[in-house]
Amino acid sequence: MFYREAGDFKTSYREDSQTFPIKFDRLRYYVVLAIAFGIVPLFINDYWANAVAVPFLIYAIAAIGLNILVGYAGQVSLGTGGFMAVGAYAVYKLMTAFPEVSIFIHVILAGGITAAVGVLFGLPSLRIKGFYLAVATLAAQFFLVWLFNKVPWFYNYSASGQINAPERTMFGVFVTGAQTSAMAKYMFCLVMLTIVALIARNLTRGTVGRKWMAIRDMDIAAEIIGVNPLTTKLSAFAVSSFFIGIAGALFFAVYLGAAEVGEAFGIQKSFLILFMVIIGGLGSIFGSFAGAAFLVLLPVFLKNVLVGTLGWPTDLAAHIELMIVGGLIVTFLIAEPHGLAQLWRVAKEKLRLWPFPH
Amino acid sequence: MKKTFTALVAAAMTLTSAPAFAELVVPNLSYRTGPYAANGIPYADGFNDYFTLLNERDGGIGGEMVRVPECETAYNTEKGVECYESTKGDGALAYNPLSTGITYQLIPKVTADGHVLYTPGYGRTSAANGKVFEWVFNYPANYWDGASIIEQYLMGKAGGSLEGKKIALVYHNSAYGKEPIRTLQELAARDGFELELLPVDHPGQEQKSQWLQVRRSKPDFVIMYGWGVMNQVAIQEAVNIRFPMENFVGIWWSGSENDVRSAGEKADGYTTVSFHGTGMDFPVYADIQKYVIDAGKAAGAGDEVGTMLYSRGMYAAMIISEAIRKAQEIHGHSAVTPAEVRDGFEQLDLTEARLNELGLPNFAQPIQATCADHGGPGSGLMFKWNAADGKWVAASDWISADSSVIDPLIAEDSAAFAKENNIAERCN
Numbered sequence: 001m002f003y004r005e006a007g008d009f010k011t012s013y014r015e016d017s018q019t020f021p022i023k024f025d026r027l028r029y030y031v032v033l034a035i036a037f038g039i040v041p042l043f044i045n046d047y048w049a050n051a052v053a054v055p056f057l058i059y060a061i062a063a064i065g066l067n068i069l070v071g072y073a074g075q076v077s078l079g080t081g082g083f084m085a086v087g088a089y090a091v092y093k094l095m096t097a098f099p100e101v102s103i104f105i106h107v108i109l110a111g112g113i114t115a116a117v118g119v120l121f122g123l124p125s126l127r128i129k130g131f132y133l134a135v136a137t138l139a140a141q142f143f144l145v146w147l148f149n150k151v152p153w154f155y156n157y158s159a160s161g162q163i164n165a166p167e168r169t170m171f172g173v174f175v176t177g178a179q180t181s182a183m184a185k186y187m188f189c190l191v192m193l194t195i196v197a198l199i200a201r202n203l204t205r206g207t208v209g210r211k212w213m214a215i216r217d218m219d220i221a222a223e224i225i226g227v228n229p230l231t232t233k234l235s236a237f238a239v240s241s242f243f244i245g246i247a248g249a250l251f252f253a254v255y256l257g258a259a260e261v262g263e264a265f266g267i268q269k270s271f272l273i274l275f276m277v278i279i280g281g282l283g284s285i286f287g288s289f290a291g292a293a294f295l296v297l298l299p300v301f302l303k304n305v306l307v308g309t310l311g312w313p314t315d316l317a318a319h320i321e322l323m324i325v326g327g328l329i330v331t332f333l334i335a336e337p338h339g340l341a342q343l344w345r346v347a348k349e350k351l352r353l354w355p356f357p358h
Numbered sequence: 359m360k361k362t363f364t365a366l367v368a369a370a371m372t373l374t375s376a377p378a379f380a381e382l383v384v385p386n387l388s389y390r391t392g393p394y395a396a397n398g399i400p401y402a403d404g405f406n407d408y409f410t411l412l413n414e415r416d417g418g419i420g421g422e423m424v425r426v427p428e429c430e431t432a433y434n435t436e437k438g439v440e441c442y443e444s445t446k447g448d449g450a451l452a453y454n455p456l457s458t459g460i461t462y463q464l465i466p467k468v469t470a471d472g473h474v475l476y477t478p479g480y481g482r483t484s485a486a487n488g489k490v491f492e493w494v495f496n497y498p499a500n501y502w503d504g505a506s507i508i509e510q511y512l513m514g515k516a517g518g519s520l521e522g523k524k525i526a527l528v529y530h531n532s533a534y535g536k537e538p539i540r541t542l543q544e545l546a547a548r549d550g551f552e553l554e555l556l557p558v559d560h561p562g563q564e565q566k567s568q569w570l571q572v573r574r575s576k577p578d579f580v581i582m583y584g585w586g587v588m589n590q591v592a593i594q595e596a597v598n599i600r601f602p603m604e605n606f607v608g609i610w611w612s613g614s615e616n617d618v619r620s621a622g623e624k625a626d627g628y629t630t631v632s633f634h635g636t637g638m639d640f641p642v643y644a645d646i647q648k649y650v651i652d653a654g655k656a657a658g659a660g661d662e663v664g665t666m667l668y669s670r671g672m673y674a675a676m677i678i679s680e681a682i683r684k685a686q687e688i689h690g691h692s693a694v695t696p697a698e699v700r701d702g703f704e705q706l707d708l709t710e711a712r713l714n715e716l717g718l719p720n721f722a723q724p725i726q727a728t729c730a731d732h733g734g735p736g737s738g739l740m741f742k743w744n745a746a747d748g749k750w751v752a753a754s755d756w757i758s759a760d761s762s763v764i765d766p767l768i769a770e771d772s773a774a775f776a777k778e779n780n781i782a783e784r785c786n
């Protein structure tokens with residue numbers, strides 16, 4: 001009944017190759033955008049922004065970035081936390097060195113710097129793949145964290161090694177610092193996420209994305225048909241790190257406001273984002289959103305139910321929460337090894353035929 | 359998927375947020391899980407039990423009941439932010455997150471939102487300068503005081519001079535552990551000892567290489583700024599390389615019963631500094647036994663009463679309650695607001711006589727806060743671990759930090775913060 005192509009005639013190539021070719025899907029997409037941009041900002045408060053919305057948006061950006069590398073180009077990476085740290089420290093250095101430049105430009109530049117670092121650490125991917133590459137990127141994770149701890153220039157020689165985001169405005173509204181309103185934080189991250197998601201979606205539909213997928217599916221065959229592994233693999237690392245750098249910059253500047261590299265960008269962050277991508281679905285932009293939502297919202301939701309509503313002791317609730325989240329991850333992956341995105345795809349197929357499956 | 363989750367969260371939130379008025383709310387951002395739980399649990403228990411005592415025995419503070427909503431942070435900054443945001447709407451009077459990382463994050467937030475941040479013995483050291491940090495208090499002592507107190511104690515042990523000695527600092531590689539480095543470097547330059555830095559990464563379960571380094575370079579003394587599981591591992595490793603325990607000194611966060619017990623008899627003689635007394639010998643414990651423990655209202659498992667970190671949680675609760683009392687006295691009504699409690703903190707006058715009244719004679723040093731002084735007296739007591747009795751035994755009288763070294767450092771660091779954030783000095 002829903003998601004039906006029947007009667008939805010395309011009269012131009014442009015229409016035929018649009019992102020959401022099914023009319024219902026397209027409408028749903030515009031409704032989600034309208035709610036996110038038009039309705040949520042009117043009602044959002046500090047708690048919702050800082051505990052739910054902003055972390056979800058930022059993790060979604062990071063998950064899209066990692067999904068390009070792991071899901072589309074097939075290069076396993078455990079260095080996500082380290083690359084987020086590059087974004088965070090880059091934006092910190094830029095913000096303190098050039099206070100008059102807009103924060104928006106700084107965030108984009110921080111993404112660019114991370115892309116350069118990502119390409120550097122992507123070089124081993126030309127010789128090694130799979131688990132061996134994972135170990136090489138793991139080295140990037142530990143090296144970058146060590147670097148930001150060791151060299152005082154990165155944290156402007158502060159006594160504690162903490163970096164603190166100074167207050168910056170955009171169009172006269174605070175975007176970083178403590179005076180930022182919930183709406184400003186939310187809108188800034190939402191705009192970034194929308195831009196990133198649009199770029200990622202369109203890259204993966206075009207030549208670049210097809211090259212990535214060719215390399216992922218069989219690199220030797222791809223090389224024979226004329227895909228250059230050097231530029232393809234490195235462009236995947238560059239684009240992926242660019243997005244992850246933006247996520248890291250927002251994570252530090254907009255969300256936390258103060259960060260410490262070992263705690264905020266440690267190995268557990270790399271794993272968290274990799275889990276988001278795997279649970280959401282490899283090679284799917286929607287999967288990145290679903291994975292980020294699952295791992296950000298579920299713990300907060302469980303905490304509010306167990307401690308807030310049921311009144312359990314906090315330590316018991318924290319342990320049960322870990323068990324429930326872990327249990328659900330296993331259940332989901334057994335039920336659908338290709339992640340939440342595949343569940344969504346199956347649901348859409350079913351809805352096309354519903355209610356007359358035969 | 360996203361929408362159903364948000365709907366469910368919304369449902370959960372409406373159920374939880376039932377604002378109760380005419381109550382004093384002091385959130386307890388605690389951690390009872392994760393690698394720092396061994397230290398977080400006794401502190402949280404002491405904090406909760408003291409407020410339970412005030413509620414049960416006195417009917418709260420000035421006739422107002424105190425509510426202490428607990429929120430689990432797991433020593434994690436992201437969860438800390440969530441806890442802060444979820445409790446601040448309740449009219450929280452003061453925050454005590456027991457984490458330097460979370461403190462750094464909350465300093466700008468509490469300043470903008472108008473809540474008191476009370477960080478006794480941790481957090482940002484330069485918050486001792488009330489001229490710059492209006493909403494943050496860290497009396498009675500800070501990390502740099504601790505470093506100076508330990509140095510003076512070691513100097514006494516070394517016979518009055520540290521000239522030519524070697525001191526190793528084993529520290530948690532985070533904002534917390536890095537805090538004393540500047541001070542110790544200044545002291546090393548002044549007193550002529552050599553300082554060796556040995557960072558330990560979070561969570562600190564792996565310290566073989568650091569202690570191998572200690573074994574190789576043979577320092578005369580080792581100072582530790584550790585927390586959580588790192589403490590237990592470090593003390594065990596020191597035992598393994600047969601480092602003399604009496605030359606191994608921890609800051610107040612590296613000196614709880616849970617840290618030394620796992621190393622057994624060999625940990626005997628390990629020394630720590632503290633800014634308050636410990637043990638069950640204070641009259642207040644008779645009341646805690648009667649109103650809290652026997653009434654079955656003790657927090658947690660109730661097995662931490664009287665331990666070092668339990669005493670510290672109780673100390674923090676006692677200071678917050680005294681500041682609330684002071685605020686009620688200044689403003690003449692009992693339902694005080696966060697801004698009024700800030701005045702209470704700033705004008706707090708904790709005397710020896712008042713400590714006696716509270717059943718805590720000689721438990722801590724008197725505090726006389728002012729607009730400019732949010733840092734307190736900065737003195738501490740040394741305690742030695744007696745493994746046979748399982749007790750901390752006082753090993754010195756009160757030692758005061760050397761303010762001639764620390765005050766210029768505080769002025770420098772707070773001036774840098776004021777400049778970064780365009781803060782005009784107050785109290786002039």
